Amino acid sequence: MxxxxxxxxxxxxxxxxxxxxxxxxxxxxxxxxxxxxxxxxxxxxxxxxxxxxxxxxxxxxxxxYEQLATLDKDNQIQPLLAESWEIADKQTLFTFKLNPAAKFSDGSPVEAKDVKWSFERLSNIKANGAFLVEAIETIETPDEQTVVIKLSSPNSEFVNQLAAGFLGVINSDVAEANGAVADETAADKDTAEAWFLANSAGSGxxxxxxxxxxxxxxxxxxxxxxxxxxxxxxxxxxxxxxxxxxxxxxxxxxxxxxxxxxxETAKSLQGADVTIETVPSFNFVYVALSPGAKGLEVDLTQDVREAISYAIDRESLIDFTLGGAGRPIATPIPLGFPGSSGHEIPAYDPEKAKELLAAAGLQDGFRLDSVYPDTNVYGIDFSLMMQKIQQDLKKVNIEVDLSPVPFPTWGEQVGGDHIPLTAVYFAPDFYGSSQYVDYFGLGEGSVWANRAGADNNPSVINAAIPDLLARALQAESPDAAEKLWHEAGAHMANDKIIVPMVSPDLIxxxxxxxxxxxxxxxxxxxxxxxxx
The missing domain is CATH 3.40.190.10 (Periplasmic binding protein-like II)
Structure with a gap:
């Protein structure tokens, strides 16, 4: 360019x-x-x-490529390669009937063997998207148009997961002829990555x-x-x-x-031969605290974490970073996803923050290191955002040392000695709330339980989360699941390890x-x- x-x-x-x-x-x-x-x-x-x-x-x-299912404009699941499906055995057995009209770009039919091969390859390559199929126990193909998937545990969001782009069905015959491997040796023996950079083998x-x-x-x-x-x-x-x-x-x-x-750039397009639409997004930016980070000067108890949350002026931050083009968010479930509504947006209350800090014996303040990705995403310059948060926290006697770093460096630090105060972002991998409860919910072994330093400070763990996650995935109706996702959202909001800042609008x-x-x-x- x-x-x-x-x-x-x-x-x-x-x-x-x-x-x-x-x-x-x-x-x-x-x-x-x-x-x-x-x-x-x-x-x-x-x-x-x-x-x-x-x-x-x-x-x-x-x-x-195409997936077994897709989402319409209202985020309702719709058939795509699968024209129908049945769910049995308490959300563990899924039988899909493929559309007999579906064919790949070379004119060959999309068959059950291609679905099985594509999902097994995704699992065995062991790249980022493999988690989407890790609960699959077996895949059977009783005929060319039928795929029977058995899960190791109930998952009421499984069909929604299948709409994710990363679960596209590949023409297995063409891919195998060009070095692709789907069995357990795929991570070492698959040589098709370069071929896929110049060729495709889908039905899209x-x-x-x-x-x-x-x-x-x-x-x-x-x-x-x-x-x-x-x-x-x-x-x-x-x-x-x-x-x-x-x-x-x-x-x-x-x-x-x-x-x-x-x-800000959108303003320059006013009056041009251009349409500008501002729509809510499902992306969000958040601050995170690590009570188990090495070298902490103070104990980041729940009360101290809550004080930090009270000290940040979210509305002002949204105005400062996005010109107001975003929504405050209370819990790390995107607005519009099941369980996200009805949570109270944390107030900006520096006096309450000072009271909580004084009760913790920290009225004279303390210092926090903040390492964060040096990036601009969803229209937010992270350095500007963190400078604003630094100013807010200084008003309650918390001194923040800012250290922007490249994303790979951030990843090493957040997973190594952990970072006392950081910021990062998240976009959905599929339309479903389980990914957020699993990722942010602080169940033992979860991503953010580990990043928050649960190995050094076990108080980080929220023992209620795994049960709520399992019950929601077993739910027989969307309404029943919604209540459980909401309860999990309330736990995550109260824990104050993940402190959401804003869901930026999409232009x-x-x-x-x-x-x-x-x-x-x-x-x-x-x-x-x-x-x-």
Whole structure:
């Protein structure tokens, strides 16, 4: 994405040239059809469904591959490759009937063996998405159109998990012919990762046309698609890192959609031939405290953690970092997910914070180290956010030493000696609350129980969480599950290990005339619905 004589001009000329070439190089398109150009900072780590793990990956994997089920615009589960399913044995036995019309891009039918192979490969590759299938005990394929999945424990959200992009079904014959392995040796013997960077083997509305890392990702219409044909002949993702450059491309007509426009940059697009929509997202940013971190000067008891929460002015922080384009969040379950409603947003009350600190013998204050990722995500500059939190905490005599670091360094520290005060973000992997209770709920062995230092301070563990999680996953109805998710949410809010700050709004920015752009919990951006 890089034009002489300056780096910025190199970027813009290259992007304009790529956009021009994109409009000329769509051989499958009719004369009046134009490719869809999307400006995005792509975080792709792989194009292999068993290895891909990123936000852009969700868009790619739900456009080129397909899942057994999907979500509609209201986040209701809908059939996709599976035309129907039955659930038995208290949410442990799932029988799926595949749609006999479904076929891969090479014209071959999607069969039960492909589902079994794809799920087993995901499990055995052991990459990030493997947790989505770790509860699968057996997969049986009594005939070409039937898949029977037995789980090791009840899971009322299992069908929702199957709508995740990372559970796309692969053409097993094609993949195996190009080095893919699904059995228990897959982690060592699978050699298909490079092949997937240049080829696809799915049944989705698009196929991979070309991928150039740090430059562009091109998808072409799947001419053998078994469903409704997508509205555009080609989609071209162009690597554009910052929001200002994305906005400039949108204004100039070099892009049809800009995917990471922040609230401030959106103001510059007012009056242009551009549509700006602000919609609530399911993403959130949070602060986290680690009572078991090594080198702590004070004991971060629940009362002290609550004092820290009272001392942070969330509304002011949202205004400062997002220009008000976000919602405060009470518990680490996204607003709009089961169990998220009805929780009281923590008040900003520095006097109450001082009272709690005084009762803990800390009226003179103390010092905290804060290491956090040096990043800008969902429109939030983490350094600006942490500077604001530093100022708030100083008002109650808590001195915070800020240390922004690269994300890999942060990961090492939070999992090593742990970090007294940190901040990070989370986006859903599927539409369901179990992932949040499991990840943030402080059950023994959970991610945040470990990061909070439960090995050094066992008081971090919340013994009620595992039971609530298990009961919710056994629930026979959504209403029964909702009550249990809400109860788990109340526990997480009270523990004050995870202190949510904001759920940033999502800005959809696209050229007038483009239709069908929407945000999706499973797919991020459903490309097949878009026309231009």
């Amino acid at each position: 890089k034009i002489v004589p300056t780096p910025w001009r190199r970027n813009m000329m290259s992007m304009a040239l790529a956009a021009t070439l994109a409009s000329l190089c769509a051989p499958a398109a009719q004369a009046d059809e134009q490719p869809l150009i999307i400006a995005r900072d792509m975080d792709l780590n792989a194009l292999d469904p068993a290895r891909a793990w990123c936000d852009t990956c969700q868009i790619y994997l739900t456009s080129v 509305p698009f196929v991979l046309s070309r991928y150039e890392p740090n430059s562009e990702l091109r998808l072409a219409r799947n001419e053998n698609y078994w469903g409704d044909a997508p509205g555009v002949p080609e989609v071209v993702f162009m690597q554009v890192k910052d929001a200002v450059s994305q906005a400039q491309m949108l204004q100039s007509g070099a892009a049809d959609i800009a995917m990471q426009i922040d609230p 959809l920015a696209y050229r007038n005339g483009v239709e069908g752009v929407r945000y999706s919990a499973c797919c991020n951006l459903p490309l097949a619905e878009i026309t231009n």
